[in-house]
Structures are given as C-alpha cells and as structure tokens.
Amino acid sequence: MAHRIIxxxxxxxxxxxxxxxxxxxxxxxxxxxxxxxxxxxxERIARSVRDAIARLESGKLLDIDRTFEECVExxxxxxxxxxxxxxxxxxxxHPPAANGTARNEETT
Numbered sequence: 001m002a003h004r005i006i007x008x009x010x011x012x013x014x015x016x017x018x019x020x021x022x023x024x025x026x027x028x029x030x031x032x033x034x035x036x037x038x039x040x041x042x043e044r045i046a047r048s049v050r051d052a053i054a055r056l057e058s059g060k061l062l063d064i065d066r067t068f069e070e071c072v073e074x075x076x077x078x079x080x081x082x083x084x085x086x087x088x089x090x091x092x093x094h095p096p097a098a099n100g101t102a103r104n105e106e107t108t
Contacts, residue, residue: 005033
C-alpha cells in the first residue's frame, strides 16, 4: 500500500493513501500505526511465501529459483562436501516428522 503518515492538528496521526487519495486510518497513535503495518507486512510475507511454494509445486520456476540439487552443488563447490550444514540437511532427507518442526542453522 502506498501511503504516508500525516500528523493531525489534534496531535494524533493519520495514514494517507496515495492510491485512493484519502485517509485510510485516522486518530491513530504510533502503536496503532505499528500494529497496522505489522498486519500488512504479515499479509505481504504470507502471500509471497504462498506464491513461491505454488511455483515450486507447479514446477514453474523463475530464473531466481533453485532446485535442491543446485543448492547442494553450490554448497559443495564453495564449502566442500564435508560442510556441517550440508551434512545435516542431507541426513534429514526422510519423511517429515509428524510435528512438522522446521530446522534452521540457528536451531541445529
């Protein structure tokens, strides 16, 4: 959403939309605006993730998308076949755990 935060004469804030040329929020505190931004950012991120997953599942990859095998090749070329993260990822290639717990480098 293209918008600007405007200070109102009463000391509170409004959000002016440059799309609809009107206020989309008014009499807001800083915390109100932060909460609104968090919701919008969350929705934008969720859409982006769903779109990326849909591309992967459909096989319609973009030039920037990489396959698992391409990633493994890159890691091996840059960090070597004995890279700790690579070994953990390769060892984890079995059906997902029932709880669906994702792992990342910080949690392993």
